[in-house]
Amino acid sequence: MNSSLLQHDLDLYLRHYNNKHAIHSLPVILFLAILVLVGFAGNSLVCYVYLVKFKESSLRCYILALATFDLATCVVCIPVEIADIRYNYTFGQYTLCKMLRLLATFSVIASVTILLAIAVDRYKRICCPFDKQTTPLMAKVTITVCSLTTFIVSLPAAAVNGSRSVSTDDIRINGSGCTVTDDYNNTPYPLIYNGGQLILFMSCILSLSVLYGLIWRRVARQQKRMNNVTESDLTIERKVQHKATPTSIAKSLEDAHSPSAKGEPNMSLDKVESNNSESTCIMPTLESFKNDNTCPLEATPPLGSQINRRLSTFGRRKSFSTCTSSHCDKGSQKTTRMLFLITLVFVLSFLPHLGLMVTRAVNKNVFENLHGVGFVAYNVFLRSYFINSVSNPILYSFCSVRFRQKLTQLWESVAMTRNT
Structure with a gap:
């Protein structure tokens, strides 16, 4: 009886801290909720339009893969991240914590590998037009290999992250946060893990920069x-x-x-x-x-x-x-420009998160006593990579005339159906 009462009091005490943390993090929760709504609607439209309205091609396969990963992020990862913020002092005790870190890491790495495959495809089409080009079947095989490889690379995220003690005003009571576990807190593994992510990220960025640099040089020569x-x-x-x-x-x-x-x-x-x-x-x-x-x-x-x-x-x-050749060149350049912007937004959205993770791995207590605007800014930038999952449909709408036309046709057909 005494044990159950103590557990009940402990739950009430931690619930009080959860509510307090949720109030302070309300701007972050609202920001993520907006990302969920916009990302779900946008990526759903991208999946439908490219799957139903566009003919099969390697680029179509890659864009569908990106939209699928982004849609999974908006449907699963961001809502679970909101739950983590809402129940900050108890969420770490659930298995869902490890799944969240695994899925979030998988989504980010899978996206950058697909972007790298797209850059290679663009390079071959523009700089080596007479070589064998990527077929839809080859694109599907590439996506499958990238997904399996990414899943294996993401597994350390589930091992390193988990339940970690979070202090309260009562020194006898600790909460359970979802971050680097206590088992690895005082070991070099978090630094190795974040360092490995940094090396992987910088390698991909360097490869993307070289490929798009060669592409734009070729485009400039053609234009000249x-x-x-x-x-x-x-x-x-x-x-x-x-x-x-x-x-x-x-x-x-x-x-x-x-x-x-x-x-x-x-x-x-x-x-x-x-x-x-x-x-x-x-x-x-x-x-x-x-x-x-x-x-x-x-x-x-x-x-x-x-x-x-x-x-x-x-x-x-x-x-x-x-x-006709000139028209095709212009269309190819527009597509390449759109894909380059998608890559650039991905890089810019991932940099704040990576910088904070590396800083926290070097100095564990540097962000412990943040309050007010600093606390909100830190939590937003820590989850900045979610912006990438929402921005791609917006870039398609601005950069792709065909995508806008298909959306307009879809909207008109829906409007006619509702009127009838």
Whole structure:
């Protein structure tokens, strides 16, 4: 009887500390709750749109993997983290504590490995376009291998973290917090664990920086080359407008069909085509000759139809080969820019957490006596990596026109269904 009363009093005492800590941490809880709502809605839409509306590709597989990890974080990890904050003095005694640290570590490392795989895929497509590219099957295999490897690497998080004594005003009573366990508190293992995370993180960041640096260098060179080609096209266009008038082209063809020029048939127009084989999209200039009302090419029907046929074939060939290529390059650059921003946000969101963890591993008591704004800021920055799980859908919405279009179509279909 006395034992049960003591246990009841102990529970009441620790509950009082839980409530007190929850009131002080209310801004942190609200911040995480907002992340849960926004992240759940955003990542659910990403999973639906890319799974149903987009064709299968390696990039689609990678984005779905990222969205799945982020959705799991918003559905499981962040709510459990809120429970940890709410019951700060008793949460460490539950097995859920170890699961939380394991899942949170798994989510972060899995995300960075997928981002690294995406960077490799972008590098191969832009810098090595003639090599064998990543297929959807290869992307799925990569995701599976990354997930299994990440799970193995994350296992130390479950071993190092667990129940740790939290002091109260009564020296005889201690709470149970969810952090580095008492068994490892005075050992070098937490420092080794956090140091290993730092090395892994910095290695991934260095690899990502090198890959995207090479990608942007290649993109800059392509852009410079396109600018040079454009300047060359303008020069050729001016020359064509000045010299290669429809009358001169018709005269060249007449000369080519004359008996005196049997040895060099159609040389003049062929020479024009040969000289312009290096140019890009000069179709508008040549088309203007064909559609010019002041100088019709149909003066002599057989000759005019021959010119029209030559001009149309030449224009279609040049416009299709160069303009389409330019359009694809721009689309690839936009996709690469979006993926680079996703990687950058991940790095920036993870840095505050990693910095605090390393600092705490070096000096265990540096954050023990924080109050007010400092206490709130510390707890927000300690969980800053959760921002990454919410930001990706927002970046897709801003950077991907196709994603916005699919969302608009989805919204319109839902609105029509509700109206009917």
